[in-house]
Amino acid sequence: MAKRRAAWMWAAWTLTAGGCTALVGLDERYHLVEGAGGASSATGGGSSASAAGGAGGAGAGGGDVAAPIDPDMIDDMEDGDSAITRTGGRLGHWYSYNDGTGTQSPPVYTEEMPVGFIPEALMPPRGESTRAMHTFGSGFTEWGAGIGFALNGEDMQMFPYDASAFAGIVFWARLGDAGAEATMKVNVSDRVSEPAGGICDEAAGAGEPNRCFDHWFYTAHLGAEWAEVVIPFDELTREGFGAEPEAQALDRAGLYVIEFRFAQDQDFDVYVDDVAFYR
Numbered sequence: 001m002a003k004r005r006a007a008w009m010w011a012a013w014t015l016t017a018g019g020c021t022a023l024v025g026l027d028e029r030y031h032l033v034e035g036a037g038g039a040s041s042a043t044g045g046g047s048s049a050s051a052a053g054g055a056g057g058a059g060a061g062g063g064d065v066a067a068p069i070d071p072d073m074i075d076d077m078e079d080g081d082s083a084i085t086r087t088g089g090r091l092g093h094w095y096s097y098n099d100g101t102g103t104q105s106p107p108v109y110t111e112e113m114p115v116g117f118i119p120e121a122l123m124p125p126r127g128e129s130t131r132a133m134h135t136f137g138s139g140f141t142e143w144g145a146g147i148g149f150a151l152n153g154e155d156m157q158m159f160p161y162d163a164s165a166f167a168g169i170v171f172w173a174r175l176g177d178a179g180a181e182a183t184m185k186v187n188v189s190d191r192v193s194e195p196a197g198g199i200c201d202e203a204a205g206a207g208e209p210n211r212c213f214d215h216w217f218y219t220a221h222l223g224a225e226w227a228e229v230v231i232p233f234d235e236l237t238r239e240g241f242g243a244e245p246e247a248q249a250l251d252r253a254g255l256y257v258i259e260f261r262f263a264q265d266q267d268f269d270v271y272v273d274d275v276a277f278y279r
């Protein structure tokens with residue numbers, strides 16, 4: 001798993017592709033959701049039915065989930081750069097990571113291949129949204145691949161981010177290719193599962209106690225149309241192979257990364273947009 005740490009090697013990637021943010025539109029959309037009825041609006045997105053329903057939540061009952069209100073946007077990608085929006089005490093960059101056995105776009109950042117991970121222009125746009133993150137790949141045989149970002153750290157540093165004010169994560173996603181796998185794990189790491197938390201042992205291997213990377217996760221189900229995915233922190237679960245296996249819940253006061261993860265032997269092609277916490 002050390003390979004993913006290569007992502008932290010990159011220096012300040014701040015390629016700006018122009019364009020302005022559309023926060024006003026986003027706020028309007030969310031407020032439509034918050035208000036009575038009228039969830040559709042001109043966003044061009046699909047329904048949010050797949051989000052809250054029983055589709056995901058490995059191990060969770062998948063009961064009704066209230067529409068997110070008061071979202072706090074982590075990154076809407078409209079600025080065209082590889083950084084999450086520097087607000088709310090958050091600081092980090094998007095990265096890709098994989099087991100090295102297949103091919104992924106964008107490739108993992110290395111000094112030999114210093115390719116920045118920047119948003120892709122949407123054709124057509126998703127309502128007010130003109131850019132989103134896009135990754136695709138195949139051929140991974142060991143543990144797979146993914147994309148993600150740190151909430152509070154760049155370069156070689158990672159610090160915990162206090163998300164205790166929030167109830168969960170919300171984002172929009174769709175498949176890029178009808179032949180791609182339609183499920184995606186959404187990982188959230190905390191002080192227990194992230195090496196930087198100082199609790200787990202990064203050197204511990206399979207079958208050994210106190211392993212790292214037993215992140216909290218939710219299995220999202222994706223379709224060809226844009227859909228909102230709502231993930232209450234309460235519905236996250238763990239495999240249970242890592243440190244503090246009896247931990248009952250995500251340590252919201254100390255989050256490190258949010259990642260979108262694809263298993264080995266799984267072809268993937270996914271767009272992710274407008275990632276936010278919600279209260």
Ligand SMILES: [Ca+2]
Pocket residue numbers: 076077078129130131132273274
């Ligand atoms: Ca966007």
